[in-house]
Amino acid sequence: MATAAEQVPRLLALSTWLHGQDETTVDEVAREFAITPAQATADIRLLTMCEIPGQLGFYLLDVDLEALDSEGVVRPGIDNAPTRPARFSADEAVTLLVGLRTLAETATDDTAAIVESARAKIAAVAGEHTPIADRIQVTVSSATPEVRESIGRAIQQHRSLALAYVDGQGRRTTRTIDPLFTRIIDGQHYLEAWDLDRADRRSFRMDRIQRAEVLARAAADHAGQMGADWTRRLAEAEQTTLWVRAAAAWIVEYYPTGSVRPADASDAAAVGRELRDGDLVVTLGVLDPAWLSGLLLRCGADAVVLDPLGADAGARERAASTLEVYRRGTSGELFLQGRPVGSGA
C-alpha cells in the first residue's frame, strides 16, 4: 500500500540508510523495511526522481538503473540524502516499545535485563510518544519461567530436550527434540525444533509445554534436513470445505484458511438451511482428521461439511456417544444415584 503517510517516512529513512551502503539488493531492502520487492523498487526509483529543490540537477539518490532493473541490485552513486535519520514517529516508537515489552514478558533473567535496558534507551529518545505505548497491551501466551529457562539453556548449550507437550487435541505427548530457537508471533510464543521421533521440523506452542528437561545428549545439526514448516504443510494439506453460520465465523479469525466467500442460495440448498446474512463457505487445510472432528464438535449446528462428504463421520459418532452418556446419566446410573452433585458450584 503506497499511501503517502507510510511512504514519506520510509523514503526518508531508506535514502539515509542507502547513503551508507556500497551495494545492496532490492530483496534486502524489501526484507529490511518489511515491504514487498515491488514496493522497494518503486521507492528506489522515486528517490532517483526527487530533485533537491533549488539545486538544479541534484537528486536525492543516484543509482545504476540498469543494475536495478536487470539484476535487482542497488548501487547508490552520488546522493544528497540527510546523513542522519529523522526522529521516531509515533508509529515507529510505539511498535518498537510494545515489541520490547512483549519480549521482556517472555525473557528469562539474563536476557530480561538486556531487553529492559534497551527499552529504557528507546523510551528516552521516543519523547512524547513513550506514554502512548502504554495504551497498547500485548499478552504473550508462553510457558512457565522454569520451562523457558530449560529451553533457553538447551538452545545455548546445543543439547536435546525431553518435552511433556499437550497437542492441539489435548493429547499429552512426550517428545524428544533438538531445539532451534523460539519466536513470538503476534503475542504467541513458539519453540521451533527438530522432532527426533517424527524426523521433521515442528513448532510447539510454549503455553502447551508442561515440562522441559535438558538431556545430556548433544543436539545434532539439522540444517540440511529441514522439513516443511507448519504453514507450508498446511497449504499442501487436503482441503476441506465447510458451510459456516455467522456464529462460527471465528473459524476464519483463528485458523489459516485457503479461501472464504459468502454463502449463496445453492450452498444453503446443499445444507438444507435458509440463507442468512453472514453465512460463509470456508476452505481450510486439514492435517489431522481428529483436529477437524474437534472443530466440528465445537461449532455444533453452525458448521456443516460440504466437501469431502463424510468428513464429519468421526465428529458425529463422538457427538452421539457423548449424548448417550448424558442420557444414561440423567436416569441416575452415571450421576451418582440422582444426587445433585456439587450443587452451588
Added chain:
Amino acid sequence: MATSNAERRVSLTMLLLSAAQPLTKARIRSLVDGYAGLGDAAFNQAFERDKRALREMSLPIETTGTGEDEGYRIRPGDFQLEPVDLTPQEAAAVALAARSWRQAGMAASSQRALMKLRTIGAEPDTEALASLFAPTEVADTRPGATRELAVLRDAVASRRRVTFDYADRGTRRVEPWGLAMANGQWYLFGADLDRGGQPRRFKLARIQGKVVEGTSRAAFPEPDRAQSERISAEIAGQRADDEALVAIRPGREAALHRHLTPTEEPAPEGYRAWRVAYGYRRTFVGDLAALGTDVIVLAPHDLRTSLVEHLTAMLEAPVARSTGGRHGDGS
C-alpha cells in the same frame, strides 16, 4: 506535472531541512517542483496538507514571523534522531522486538524504526540473543485487520475518533482508548458513542471494511488509566466468573487447557472430579463438546443442558448433499 504527494513531501522536507534561514511560502512555492502549475487556492490547500502530514510524522517544522513574512524551516538538530547508545546485545533485543510483528502495518513501522537505529550505528549482535529469540520471516497467515490495526494504532496515539462497521451490528463511532492483544486476537477498546459513550471492546477481526479516522487530533480527553488497565486485563483473559464441576478421564486433564482444582466430590467410575473456572459459556460449551466423553459436566445443571442442546442441534442439522464438487474456492 504528475508529482505524487509522497515525492512532493520528500522534496519539501529536503528544502526546509537545507534552509539556513526560514523560507516564505512564496519562496517555497517557487522552489518545490510539485507546487508548479497550481493556482493560489490549490497551492494553499496542498501546502497546508503537506505541513500537517509532515508534522504528524513528528518532523519539527518551525514557523517564524507573520503574514507575508511568515517563514518555515526544519532545524537539522531538531530533525535528527538523537544518538542511542545501544550495546550489540541491546541492539539485538531491539531487532527481535521489531521482528515480533507479523501484521504488515505493525511490521513496517517497527522495522523502519530499527533501520533508523542501524543507520546511526546500532549493530545487532545476532549471536547474542539468537539462542533465545531468533529472527523470523514475516509471514502473514492470519487474515484480517492488517491495515485496520495500523490505522487504529494511529487513532489511539493521536486521539482521533474512528467510525467502522462492526460484525452485523451496524456502524459504530468510537473514541479509541487503547488496543490489547490476547490469544492472538487484537481488540480495540474505548467509548462507544452509539451506546451512550459506554466503554466497549471490539474484536478487530470483526470490523468489516475500512476504519475511517476523524480529522481532528485530541478529539477527546486522555483516557482514564485505571479504567483502560482494567479493560486490558479483562481482554487478557483473567476473567473467569463461573465455575463448573467436571469429571475427567485420568490422563486427559490437560485437554481442557484450563486451570483445574482437585476436589473430593465423587465422580463416575473411571473418572476424577475437578473444579474448573470459565469465562464465556459459549466457548466453554464448544471446548467440552470437542472433548467428547473425556470430560463430563457434573454441575451446574444448566451447563449440562447447554452442552446436550449443542450436540443435539449438531446431529439434527441436515448434512450436505453432493453438489458435484462446485465448492472449491469459487475462483
